[in-house]
């Protein structure tokens with residue numbers, strides 16, 4: 265279904281995110297027929313360039329990062345006709361009048377994507393108003409990192425609030441745009457089967473793993489100041505935890521969903537220092553270590569975190585949520601596993617064996633779900649129990665169409681145009697998340713804590729395995 269006609273300005277339009285994600289994403293939506301014929305996309309950045317130069321850059325970006333969808337040159341030309349460029353000085357006067365002259369009054373949706381560092385948010389917001397580009401209907405999209413800690417996040421929120429209402433601000437966490445992450449809500453709230461068991465009485469614990477094989481790439485400068493805690497846990501992992509732990513919202517509507525997520529964050533206990541393991545990948549063979557990658561030989565930043573968290577409320581009292589994420593691990597594998605308690609009594613005797621049910625939701629790759637069910641081992645050997653998976657894979661279930669599933673950015677940008685904030689973070693949510701992570705990071709700094717080394721291609725430091733082991737539990741394999 266096509267969205268309404270729009271003018272979308274991408275500040276930072278020549279940057280990495282725009283080239284890798286935003287522009288190819290918009291192109292794929294165009295190919296799917298979702299973009300109306302009078303949509304306009306305007307790149308804005310410091311670089312001096314004309315429309316034709318920008319279109320060449322966009323075409324090259326789509327060829328390189330467009331992925332999956334085949335579009336002939338005619339289609340690409342059609343898309344490029346909707347694309348233009350204005351050189352703009354975010355901190356000065358240059359280019360703003362021209363940008364204003366490109367905006368069309370009759371178009372229902374006007375959106376501004378701040379694909380720039382947070383230090384420019386205030387300048388952009390202010391100039392959008394002083395040059396008359398923004399109205400009460402305009403929307404702005406901002407990227408993470410949304411602040412570095414609670415104080416900076418509050419300052420950013422305050423800066424944006426000077427010029428825009430909360431209903432106009434779309435804070436992106438691209439994990440919320442992932443198909444399988446949204447599926448989490450469908451599984452929980454669309455089935456009668458799981459929800460009655462989704463609590464401390466029946467769930468033994470929950471594991472959330474976001475494992476990556478990539479290192480810090482060319483982003484060492486940013487990453488070394490952030491670490492896994494700020495880069496992944498404060499946003500992506502906390503969002504996953506919220507979706508797993510939250511109460512059913514009354515409706516799938518922005519504030520109903522975000523109110524429930526906020527309650528989860530506020531119910532999180534402070535994490536005890538011995539419930540956290542930090543790691544940093546070490547040199548192995550030809551593979552450089554983290555410190556070489558970030559060009560900081562004394563870095564004490566973590567590229568891995570594992571921890572045990574508690575959501576202190578009626579539903580989850582004493583049910584641990586173990587979460588971990590890291591770079592240069594064994595496999596790229598993101599999974600949420602809900603591990604149910606053992607049956608209270610085995611009528612077959614302990615010798616038959618016991619298996620707890622595990623609902624595993626694979627976020628990426630090989631998206632799908634598996635429910636482990638206990639059955640009788642076939643054969644005449646008496647009653648011996650075994651665990652078998654009831655397996656659903658997106659690719660098998662939906663065939664080639666599954667490959668056409670929109671990437672997180674495509675979906676989220678279309679939601680901005682539709683004016684749907686459900687999958688975007690509200691200001692208070694982001695602040696609550698920082699309020700929980702800040703003391704953890706401050707604790708490390710006060711104690712002069714150093715991360716534990718771990719091998720490239722492993723499952724993280726030994727201590728992370730011990731974190732589970734001490735509780736008589738085991739991480740699920742990263743594979």
Ligand code: BG6
Nearest residue numbers: 408438476478495496500598628
């Ligand atoms: C980003 C982080 O937000 O998410 C990166 O800054 C990380 O460090 C990336 O690699 C992971 O996203 P995805 O979609 O590849 O799982």
